[in-house]
Each structure stands twice: as C-alpha cells, then as structure tokens.
Amino acid sequence: MRYPVMTIDLNKYKTNIETLTARLSEYHTSVMVVTKVFRASPPLLKIINDSDVAYVADSRLSNLKTVKTTKPKVLVRIPMISEAKDVVRFSDISLNSEIGTIKALDDAAKDIRTIHGIILMFDLGDLREGIYYAADYMDDVKKIMAMSHVRLEGIGCNLTCYGGVIPTPETLMKLIVIKDHIEQETGTTLPVISGGNSSGLDLIFSGKQPLGINNLRLGEAFVLGRETAYGKPIKGMHDDVFTMRAELIEVKDKPSYPEGLLGVNAFGEKVHFEDQGIMTRGILALGRQDVGCDDLIPIDGITVLGCSSDHTIVTFEKGAYQVGDILEFKLTYGGILRGMHASDVEKVYV
Numbered sequence: 001m002r003y004p005v006m007t008i009d010l011n012k013y014k015t016n017i018e019t020l021t022a023r024l025s026e027y028h029t030s031v032m033v034v035t036k037v038f039r040a041s042p043p044l045l046k047i048i049n050d051s052d053v054a055y056v057a058d059s060r061l062s063n064l065k066t067v068k069t070t071k072p073k074v075l076v077r078i079p080m081i082s083e084a085k086d087v088v089r090f091s092d093i094s095l096n097s098e099i100g101t102i103k104a105l106d107d108a109a110k111d112i113r114t115i116h117g118i119i120l121m122f123d124l125g126d127l128r129e130g131i132y133y134a135a136d137y138m139d140d141v142k143k144i145m146a147m148s149h150v151r152l153e154g155i156g157c158n159l160t161c162y163g164g165v166i167p168t169p170e171t172l173m174k175l176i177v178i179k180d181h182i183e184q185e186t187g188t189t190l191p192v193i194s195g196g197n198s199s200g201l202d203l204i205f206s207g208k209q210p211l212g213i214n215n216l217r218l219g220e221a222f223v224l225g226r227e228t229a230y231g232k233p234i235k236g237m238h239d240d241v242f243t244m245r246a247e248l249i250e251v252k253d254k255p256s257y258p259e260g261l262l263g264v265n266a267f268g269e270k271v272h273f274e275d276q277g278i279m280t281r282g283i284l285a286l287g288r289q290d291v292g293c294d295d296l297i298p299i300d301g302i303t304v305l306g307c308s309s310d311h312t313i314v315t316f317e318k319g320a321y322q323v324g325d326i327l328e329f330k331l332t333y334g335g336i337l338r339g340m341h342a343s344d345v346e347k348v349y350v
C-alpha cells in the first residue's frame with residue numbers, strides 16, 4: 001500500500017444518502033446532491049444514481065463533464081460567460097444571477113437546439129451570489145421568460161457561505177415573497193424554490209421552514225452526516241465516510257519549545273509555542289500539499305501540533321507508536337476537498 005491513503009467507505013455514503021433523502025421526502029423537499037467535494041467521483045456517483053435523489057449538482061463543469069447519470073445535472077456556481085457553450089452541453093440547469101450571462105446561455109442553447117433551465121439566485125443577506133432581494137428584479141425575470149432557449153426553472157438562495165447568515169424563517173420568507181411576486185406578476189408557477197445548502201436542515205427538521213420552499217442543495221450533510229448551521233450530527237448518519245491514513249517517518253522525544261532566535265515559519269506565519277517540556281513527537285509523511293493540519297481530526301490519542309508542505313508533526317504518549325506505523329484521522333470538509341484533489345493521496349474505495 002502507498003501512503004498517504006484516503007479511504008472512502010461506500011456503504012457509509014450510501015447509508016447517508018438513503019437516511020437523509022428518506023427523511024427529507026417527509027418534508028416534500030427534493031434534493032440536489034452536490035458532488036464537488038469529491039470531484040463527482042464515479043463510485044460515489046453510482047450510489048447517487050441508484051438512489052431516490054432528484055438531481056446531481058456540482059460547482060465545476062470539469063466535474064460535470066465526467067458525470068454519467070439520467071438525473072438532471074445542475075451547475076451550482078454561477079457560470080462564466082466564456083463557458084456558456086459548455087454549460088448548456090454538460091448541464092441541464094444552472095444557477096444564475098446575471099442577465100448578460102443568461103442571454104449567452106440562451107444563445108448557446110439555441111445553437112445546439114436545447115432548452116437550458118435557469119434558477120435565478122437571490123442574495124438574502126449572506127453577500128455571496130444572487131440579485132439583492134430588495135433590488136428591482138422583475139425586469140430580469142421578464143427578459144428571461146421572453147428568451148426562447150432558456151426556461152425559468154425556479155429561484156434559489158444561498159446562505160451560511162460567505163456572511164455566515166443562518167437560515168431562519170424571517171430570512172427565508174424573503175425568498176417566498178419573491179416567489180409570490182414573480183408568480184403573480186407573470187401568471188406562472190415556479191417549479192423549484194431552492195432554499196439553500198446543508199445549513200438549512202436544522203430549520204427543516206424543526207418544522208419551521210417556510211411553506212413553498214421545496215428543494216435543498218446538499219453536499220456536506222451527505223459526506224459528514226451533519227447540518228452546518230450549528231454543526232449538529234444527524235441521527236443514523238456517518239461522519240467518517242472519508243478518512244486519511246499516513247505513515248510515521250520519525251518518532252523522537254524532543255523539547256516542545258523551539259531553540260534559538262524565532263522568526264516566521266515556511267508560510268510566513270508567526271507560530272505560538274507553549275513549553276510543555278520534553279514530549280514524544282512523530283512526523284507523518286503528509287503535508288499541506290495533501291491536507292491542511294487543521295483539517296485532520298485525530299482518533300486514538302494523537303494530537304496534531306502543526307505541519308509544513310510535506311510534514312505533519314504530531315504528539316502522543318511515549319511508546320504508543322513507532323516509525324512505520326500508520327496513523328488514521330477523520331477529516332473536515334476542507335480536508336476531504338483537499339485530499340480528493342491531491343495527486344499524491346491514494347484513494348481507496350471500500
């Protein structure tokens with residue numbers, strides 16, 4: 001076996017997909033499974049394809065290009081105008097906020113004689129993508145509806161991504177007001193009202209999600225088994241679908257405080273050290289190129305002290321591990337993302 005290794009437990013992911021989609025169907029909420037954190041990896045995609053999930057979603061066309069599925073494919077990062085041709089080829093629906101880009105999608109869709117779905121995004125205060133909710137949007141809506149090769153599939157919002165705004169009934173009601181306004185003004189019904197990401201789950205489970213929201217786009221909840229507004233675990237789901245294992249290349253007893261004149265580390269950061277006397281220190285052949293040290297969640301009595309590009313320094317009880325031993329960690333969302341993209345990290349599906 002080559003190390004470092006990221007192990008991906010397919011049964012656990014399957015359990016997470018089945019548990020959460022079953023639970024959400026009780027709330028009449030359809031799901032877009034977001035696959036960006038694992039680059040739409042085929043073994044995981046197969047589980048999604050075999051499930052009741054309604055849509056497959058990703059932020060990148062480079063991932064969506066590889067996705068083979070009969071479910072509608074959704075691009076969740078608002079498109080670049082320069083990629084319009086590929087957007088309509090490799091996705092069925094995209095999230096959008098710019099009328100110029102939507103016009104480019106309409107033209108591109110016309111060229112290949114297809115109809116592309118648009119979910120118009122509204123910014124309810126988190127300050128990432130979307131038309132500001134209090135702005136005048138009806139002009140754009142009417143322009144979209146007048147285009148021949150795009151179809152207004154619905155509206156959506158994204159929260160707890162940039163501004164850290166947590167979904168509450170008051171905040172999500174802003175989206176419902178927009179839905180009602182558009183439906184009255186245009187005499188149509190919007191099929192999809194997409195209320196956000198994994199941070200919306202706590203509100204749903206508490207029964208306080210405003211009526212009218214009928215879709216969520218979920219990535220993290222499926223890979224880490226939790227909602228993300230408060231970080232609460234979801235019953236029956238796993239937080240260790242993805243784990244990282246790395247090999248110890250040095251184990252020695254050394255002081256815990258550096259000696260000599262102290263400057264900054266290899267990344268220009270001033271590091272704070274606490275003098276805890278002599279400790280057993282291990283070095284793993286794993287570094288920031290593979291995963292950040294804050295992304296490693298230790299199991300088995302290990303503490304992560306820090307890392308550089310190619311080394312991660314840990315401490316543990318004297319005698320607990322030797323050179324050549326393999327240490328295992330759970331991962332944060334960022335750790336899964338980085339590990340899946342790191343070419344030196346072996347991926348093993350079990």
Ligand SMILES: *Cc1c(COP(=O)(O)O)cnc(C)c1O
Pocket residue numbers: 034036059076077095158196197198199217218219220221228
């Ligand atoms: C990544 C992303 C999601 C999924 O977010 P999770 O927190 O992983 O559930 C949903 N919508 C958009 C627009 C995204 O970029």
